[in-house]
Amino acid sequence: MPVEVWWSSLAAADRDLIDLLDATERARVESLEGPADRGRSLLGAALLRVAVAAHLGVAPVQVVVDRTCTECGGAHGVPRIVGPGGPWVSVSHSGLLVVVALSPHGPVGVDVQRVSDLPDPRAVRDWVTREAALKAQAAALARRHPAMRLTPVEADAATRDLPPPLHGYAAALTTLGEHDTEQVCRHWPTDATATPRRW
Template sequence: MAFVWWSSLTAAGQGLLGMLDSAEQARLESLDRPADRGRSMVGAALLRAAVASHSGIAPADVVVDRTCEECGAPHGAPRIVNPGRAAPWVSVSHSGLLIVVALSGRGPVGVDVQRVADLEDPAAAPEWVRREVLFKARSGSPHWDGSARELEAPLPGYLAALALPAGDGQDLVIRNWP
């Protein structure tokens, strides 16, 4: 079973800061634009809420590792660390007003949302989101076997896609948060 969680920039608020660890808070402080800080804050909190729901733990107990495999800085793709139990594979994306998180217990997953108006060539949006999700899923495993599919974005003017490992996605659960 795979899960997709949607949220929006309107969920940003000071109350979410308490859900984040010190590395996530430092990342927010490093961003110049308030909208970027808001999207990143909602994305980090939504990731914690989704994993907590999936794992049956509190959001504060979710351990997220964002160590970049190339340089070691804390800006890489998120990985969940669940000592003693299986951790779900996760992917996060945000664009404009929308934030999306995908989880799979079967293997690497990729999710992308894109506000079409932000692209230089809006006609290329479907191919853009497809390439993004496949890149994210394949980054989790060089031997990734799966497929990409379109997701219905909750707002007009956006395109979204999801890449799941083979055999996952028959039971796709979509949730809105908060």
């Protein structure tokens, strides 16, 4: 089964998506001040549910997401999917873009960054590469994966550039212990089907 990368843009952050979210996710969205922050939070939580629901063959509201922080027990940790067959997931948003990565195989981390938001735009590739790797490690830690105590090299981490759907962004994807897998890229809600490619 391929690693799936789902892209969406802030234009898709319809307020009706709030109906897909659980109480924790709604509270998070409603706690945010700016409309763009609220939209990114709403769309990230909704896109995560849409992607996992498509993977599991259930409705988005049936997806159970646990965000318990491994440090303090608060509800702001990396998301993990509860229940049989639940894939490894990672969510990132920046500027107008939201991205969700989903792997049935092992810990995954994704990061997207609008270049103009960084103090040094030339550092953007290093930035997204580092963030994606850290998020894969955090996912391993949150689910007590054997890779959780290893360095990226020990954990056999593979980090790749992802082509974002808009200019002016950079993105990267890290998988742990993963080789020669297919990657499927989808654009939600416009693109229901996509062709797998090997990477």
